[in-house]
Amino acid sequence: MKTKINLLALLAFCSSMSFGQDNQAKMANDQNSIIYVCFSKGINSEKTAFSRNADLERFSRENQISFKYDLDFTDNKLDEMARSSKAIGNSTESVEKLKRIYKADLPIQNQESAQKIIQALERFPEIEYVSVMSAAPIEPPLVNAFVATPNLESLQTYLNDNPGINAKYAWSRGITGQNIRVRDVEYGFYKTHEMLSNQNSIQLEPGYSPNAGLANNNYRDHGTAVVSILGSVKDNIGLTGAAYKASEIKGYMEWTTAGYNRASAVSRSINASQSGDIILYEMQTGGKDGQYCPAEYNKVIWDLTKAATDSGIIIIAAAGNGNQNLDDPFYASYLARGNSGAIIVGAGSPNTTHSKLSFSTFGNRVDVQGWGSSVMAAGYGSYAKYDNNNNRTYNYFSGTSSATPVVSSAAILIQSFYRQTTGQYLTPSAMKNLLISTGIPQGGTVTGQKIGPLPNVKNAIIQLESKFATPIKTLAALEVKIYPNPSSSSIAIQSHENKKLDVEIINLQGRSVLKNSVLPNEKIDISQLPTGQYIININEGQRRVVEKLTKL
16 A cells, blocks of 8 residues: 655655566657556545645645546446446446546657656556557557458458358348447548448537648548448448448547547547447557557556446457567556556458468457458448549458458447347346357467457357247248259249238349349349349348349
8 A cells, every 4th residue: 555655755756666567658759749647546636635635735736747637437427437437336436546547748749758757646646547548549550451452331241151250140120229329439430431421320520620730641531441441321322331320430539620539539529429339449458568459458548448347348458569468567557557447459361261360469368359350341442433523432441450440340239239129238247158158169270379269240140049038029031942043034032920021122233223023933124234244132121132143
C-alpha cells in the first residue's frame, strides 16, 4: 500500500526510478502526449486528493498541473450503467472508477522534465495510476495488400459457410441485424461512398467533424471498409453488409477538429450506448518494442472497456498487427488486471485451415479470429475505382482491421436473433462464450500461438435454440435449390414450402437483369440472358438466399 511521502525525497527518487503502468507512462515527446490520472479509490476529484495530501496540492501548483474530467460521463449515465451492471450480476466498481479518471494538463516542457513530473505523480498515494496516451494519430490495424480478383457480393465469401461465418444462414431466417445498435471507434468514414450514402442507419456522431489532417492519409478509407462490411445497403450494387438492417451504425472519431483523443472517442461511444449494444475498437497501440497490441493495453482504455462490458455493452476489439505474444512476461501486468470483458479478435486465414496470419497478435487473451485477408470491402480503390470516382472504390481489406468487423458481423446477427426471439440481449460474457464454443477451431501448422476459433452464425443460433426452456416460434431457414444449374434455357426453384418466391437475377456488374415471382418448381425462362455467371437472390418475406447461377 502507498504511504504519504516527503516531497523532496520523492523528487530525488524520480531521477532514478523506472516508469510504472507497464512501461506505459512514458512521453512519446513533449507535445504529442495526453496524460490521464486515475485517483485512488474514494477520491473522485483533485479537491478531495488535495485535502488529503497537501504535498500533492503544492506539487501540482508549483508545476502548474491542472486536472479536468473530460470523459463526459454524466451522473445519470453512470447510474444507468451501474444499474445495468447489477442487473446482469456484475459489480458496479468498474463503473464507479470512471468518476476518478481525469485528464492532467501540464505546461509544454522538455521530455525529461515531463517524465519526472509523471513519475512523481505516480508516487502519491492519492493517485492509482498515470497513463500517457498519444496525442498523434495511431495507425489503424490494416495490412496493406493488393489482390486483383473479380467482383463484389459474389466475392464476399466471408459471408458463406465454412471457411466463412455463415451470415447467409441468418439471412435465410430473416435475420439481418434488426434492433441492434453498433458503434465503430476509429477515424470515421466517407458517408458519401455509394455503399453508405443511401443507408440512413449509418451516420457519423453528431457534433463532431473530422480533423483536416485526415485529408493527408487513408484512415477514413479504413473506416469506410469496416462499416461497409457491417452494413452496406442491399441494392444489388457493390456489396451487401452482413447486418444490412442493423438499426444504427455510428462512427465515433478519435481525431476531430478538437484534436486527437482516443479516450474521449471511446467514452463518447460508451455514453451513447446501452446494454446490448455493440462497440467495435478498430484501434491498436504500441506494446513491447513499440509493436502493436490491443488498444486496451492502455489503462484508461481498459478501465473504460471494463465499465462498459460490466454494464452489458459488448465490445469487440482488434488484437493488433504486431505479432505480439500477450503471454510474454512483458504483458504480465496487463494480464494481472484481469479480463476487461472485451472480445479480442486475431487475424486468421481465409480458408478452412483457419490458421494464424503472421502479423496477428496472439495469446490466451485473444478470444476469436476473423479473416485477416481477402475481405471484399468498400474504400481505398486497390480492387476497383469505377469511373475514377472516389465514392465508388473497393478493396480487399486485411489485418486485424478486417477480422474485427467479420467477427462483429456474426455477433450482430446472433444478438439480433436473440433479441427477436426472447426480447432480451446476450450479455458480453454470454456472447463471448457462445462465439468460442460454437466456432470453427483454429488450425494450421503454427502451434502455441492462439487466436481462437472463427465464429459460425448457424452453429451459434442452433445452440441458443437448443437451450430455450420452451420452444419459441421462429422463422425456419429458407431452403431452396436451383435446378438445372448450369442451364441454357430455363431454371426452377425447388423448395419444400409451397410459398411464393421473389426471384431476382443480377449480373456481375450489379445490374438486375430478371425479376419474377414464382411458386416452387415453376419454370423461369433465362434463354435470353447472355452466357456467363450471375447472382440469384431468392426472397420469401424477410428470408433471403443468395446463390450463383451459370448460364450456358
